[in-house]
Amino acid sequence: MEPEVPVAQETEKVPEPQEVQEETAATQPASPSEDSYQVKLEIFEGPLDLLLYLIRKKKIDIHDIPIAVITRDYLEYLERKDQINLDREAEFLFIAALLIYIKSQMLLPREQEVSQEEDPRRILVDRLLEYQKVKIACSMLREKEEDQLMRWKRTFLPPVARPDELDLLEVSLFDLAETFFLIMKRKERENFRVIKGKDVSVEEKIKEIVDYLEKNGQMDFLEYFSSQETLEEALVSFFCLLELIKNHVVIALQEQLFQTIRVWLRKDRSPHLTHGHSHE
């Protein structure tokens, strides 16, 4: 094996075979054109794939591999490869070594007929049979994949009921403010001591709300509001919601006063508004 034989710009196509196959497989006649390996190594998914390809090409039964012929083909193929990356293709070399080992075992004179169990090819044949099953499963899965790739699903949440009805329910800023102050009163009663949390910026909060909406589609604002750690943060989040509504980034709907406020991103929002906002 010559590692790293740099052939200028020839990596894409394996060159035509320079030497003519002197002996075609004893078992099966193969046309010379079929024997030219116009395939690059990369298309094989590994040494077993290559081996399977060689065996099929010779139209041999896997259980009865003519080891000498296959070993020669295999090595020849590796030699044609312009560059062998030893790290990456150690597996190819390992199978090469295995083939040579099996060949030598089979050449050894035996006292008795080799029984099935002792056939040195056995280990390789078992692996090939298993691998062959994988290849067939692959082709069956590929068909299913092709069918599924041409089917389209919806990745967005479809509209609920009539959109024009929903429009009538759009929350006014007044509704929002009123709700908010009622909640604040409630929260004030609950919060005996107001812990001063970290400073929350409006920008951060807006980003958090928009991120949340982008991920979850919609938000139950009252739930979000009451999950805020401090009153200050809750205030900021409410202010942010107002800003987002004002800038037409989100739409907020409330069916009745004191009921939950549902918030969605507007489809027609201008993108720059979703990332913080700018005070002039």
Next chain:
Amino acid sequence: MNEQLKAILEVLIFMSQDPLTMKKIKEVLGEVPEEEINAALEALRQDYSPADRGIQIIQSGGGYIFTTKPEHDQWVRRFLQVEKKTKLSSAALETLSIIAYHQPITQAEIAAIRGVDSTYSVKTLLQKKLIKIVGRKKAPGNPLVYRTTEKFLQYFGLNSLDDLPKEEEIRKILEEEKQTVS
């Protein structure tokens, strides 16, 4: 047939971004006998079966979902102005099918079957969420163990792992190939 039930199921499948499972149906509907639900689902699927329908309900990943039909792929792509969806590389598909049939499985076991190191394919599949790490094997080195995901089933339109091509089917194909060889 319970017409009201059928209409509601249609709504739920329509609203669902992932296949709608029986579990979710029951969570939403509460006390409705499963046979009744199944009958309504079947009637609903029939509604979408005629050739003049563009969408249909398929069973995939353990649930029901609306999809377009394969023959309209080009219209959808023209409408959305997108390219054909890309297939998995054959290395990734090979790795995935080995995991599907042999799960739970480690990287070393995958490599032993494929005959090549499969780390890159495993990475691709993890990122596409077609497989997941589910723990470790009690073996030297405690290697990570992989399984296919729900998304794997959806990707191939399989309802469960039982829908994978069976060993006998595979053997049958092998036999056929053998005959053409000899």
Next chain:
Amino acid sequence: MNEQLKAILEVLIFMSQDPLTMKKIKEVLGEVPEEEINAALEALRQDYSPADRGIQIIQSGGGYIFTTKPEHDQWVRRFLQVEKKTKLSSAALETLSIIAYHQPITQAEIAAIRGVDSTYSVKTLLQKKLIKIVGRKKAPGNPLVYRTTEKFLQYFGLNSLDDLPKEEEIRKILEEEKQTVS
């Protein structure tokens, strides 16, 4: 009636996030007479009009769109609630991973790592019982300290926290790309 046309229109309305306008239809279909399109649209709308259907095609905002019917509104709401409960948002996942690898940890420490306030995610994770409060830290303000639960381990198929994928393992999987690309 052109059946093929009707099927394609159904597909386009189905895939459309906004009401599908005649302009858009023509853009996609090319040379098809408007009367034919209108006839097909009308036939399609008829298909969805019976009372046992849950969804319908309405004309809104100058185009056609699928919506649920108002009478099923409560089912839709119930479904959305169920959906919300089952999905772990990526913010929650981020928070969970930080807790898993850094436990025991406080909210302030989580926020410091994520760069955003994580109160909401922590709340979600507590509700899902994937994390628990295990006490308070001896630090100013005596903040609460969080840990993952038994349920967390079960959910991810782990025997113990030692089984979490190690940094080197993940790095190995992620780095593989560089080698194979070369």
